[in-house]
Amino acid sequence: MSWRPQYHSSKFRNVYGKVANREHCFDGIPITKNVHDNHFCAVNARFLAIVTESAGGGSFLVIPLEQTGRIEPNYPKVCGHQGNVLDIKWNPFIDNIIASCSEDTSVRIWEIPEGGLKRNMTEALLQLHGHSRRVGLVEWHPTTNNILFSAGYDYKVLIWNLDVGEPVKMIDCHTDVILCVSFNTDGSLLTTTCKDKKLRVIEPRSGRVLQEANCKNHRVNRVVFLGNMKRLLTTGVSRWNTRQIALWDQEDLSMPLTEEEIDGLSGLLFPFYDADTHMLYLAGKGDGNIRYYEISTEKPYLSYLMEFRSPAPQKGLGVMPKHGLDVSACEVFRFYKLVTLKGLIEPISMIVPRRSDSYQEDIYPMTPGTEPALTPDEWLGGINRDPVLMSLKEGYKKSSKMVFKAPIKEKKTVVVNGIDLLENVPPRTENELLRMFFRQQDEIRRLKEELAQKDIRIRQLQLELKNLLNSPKNH
Secondary structure: OOOOOOOOOOOOOOOEEEEOOHHHOEEOOOEOOOOOOOOOEEEOOOEEEEEEOOOOOEEEEEEEOOOOEEOOOOOOOEEEEOOOEEEEEEOOOOOOEEEEEEOOOEEEEEEOOOOOOOOOEOOOOEEEEOOOOOEEEEEEOOOEOOEEEEEEOOOOEEEEEOOOOEEEEEEOOOOOOEEEEEEOOOOOOEEEEEOOOEEEEEEOOOOEEEEEEEOOOEEEEEEEEOOOOOEEEEEEEEOOOOEEEEEEEOOEOOOOOEEEEEEOOOOOEEEEEEOOOOEEEEEEOOOOOEEEEEEOOOOOOEEEEEEEOOOOOOOOEEEOOHHHOOHHHOEEEEEEEEEHHHOEEEEEEEEOOOOOOOOOHHHOOOEEOOOOOEOHHHHHOOOOOOOOEEOHHHHOOOOOOOOOOOOOOOOOOOEEOOEEOOOOOOOOOHHHHHHHHHHHHHHHHHHHHHHHHHHHHHHHHHHHHHHHHHOHHHO
16 A cells, blocks of 8 residues: 555645734633533624623623624623523524523513613513523524524533523423533434543433443533534543544434544643535644644544644634625634633634635635524424525625514413423522522511511501591591
8 A cells, every 4th residue: 555645635725824903802701600511602693692701690792793892891681591601602593682691590582672771671571480490502493483492500501492481392301411512414313522531422302312322431521513514523531631622423422423622721622624625623622723724524534734823722612604805805604712811802703715806705605594494383393404605706795684573472481292391390509508598588587577567558448447447527
C-alpha cells in the first residue's frame, strides 16, 4: 500500500474569523455569573438577548441588533421570573417571540415590542407550569410552529403546544439531569445527553427510545445532529480526562464511528454544526479559541480546517440564524461571544475569502427559512415535513408574517400521561424543602392576618347590631 499524505482540498479551508470593531460590539452588559452550562445568549436577525445578573428573581436584556455600543446600566429588562433564568431561545418563525426557563420551575413566553423594550417587562404572554423542579433547557421545534420542548431537573422533557398553552406530551426515560437536546432536520427525532452517562435517540411524540449508548469511556456532555447525514456528534471527556469528540451513526449507537482527542483543558466543549457548509465549530467554555472542521460521510469523516484564536475567554456563544448573515461579505456563520470579565458581547464573523463581490451560490445553498412547515396539530398527528427552504440571494431580508396568539387559559390542572403535574410534588432537596417551608409560613401568616381581620369585622358588626337593637327608635 502506497503512503499518501492526507491532503484535503476544500473551499472552506481558508475560512477565517473576523471580530467586529469595538463600536459594533455590545458593551457594559452585566452578564450573569451563573455557572449553569448554557450559552445565556440568544440571537436572531432583529434582537440580541442576554441573561444578566439581577438581585432577586431572574432577568435578561433584549437589545435591537443595530443598537451597538455601550448599554446604559438602567436599560430595561425582561424580569418576570422569580428565580435565575437558565436558558432563552427565540422562536424560529416569529422573530419577536422568545421563550425563557428558570429555577422558579416555570417556562415563559414573551412578546418583545417593535424596536425593543422601553420599560421593564414583567408580564409574560404565557406562563407554562408543569415541571416540579427547575427547568434547565428550552428548545423550539425546527419545522413546526408553536411547539416548544423543555427539560427540567425533574428528569422530564415536556412538549408544549402553545396554541393551547398546555403540555401535550411527556418524555420520561431519563434517570438523571438532561444536559443537552438536539433535533434532526425535520424534527422527527430528538437526541439527548444526560448525567446518567447515556446518549439517547428518541421518537419525541411517543417518547420511545430508539437507540441508547452507555458512554463509559467517553462521558458525553453535548450532542448535535449533523443535518441529514444520519450522524450525531458528541463532545465530552475521555477516561484520561481529556476533552474529546465522537461521531456516531444515529441508527447504531453501539460504538462511535470515530473518536478524536482535542486537548487537556477542562472547560466544556460546545459544538455548532452548519448543515449548509458541513462545517463543525468547537468552542471551549472558558477559553477563547474556536476550532473548525469539515464533516463528510466517508472516512476520515472529520477534517480539521483551522482555529480562530482569541485571548478573551468565552462564557457562552449565541449564533445568528442563516437569514441574518451578510452574504455580500461571504459570511457563513456568526457567533456572539460573551466575555464576562469585560461585560462585552463580541460578534465574530466566519468568512470565506472570495475576490468577487457577486452572490456566491456555492457557499449559500437553499437554507431553512422563517416559514413553518407544519401546524402543531399536524405534527402531533404524526406528520413529518422537511423545513421550508429559502434562498439567501433575495430572501434574507424578508421578515415572517406570522403573529403569536396567546391562548385563553382556564384549566388549573395539567394532566399528561394520566399524571397531574401540578399536584403537590414532594421536595427532593434541602433547598426545595426550605423554599416550600417558607412559602407555607407566608401562606399561614397571610391566612392568620385574614382571620384576624375577619374577627374584627365580626365584632364590629355585632356592636352595630347591638346598637341598632338598643336605639330609641326600636322602642
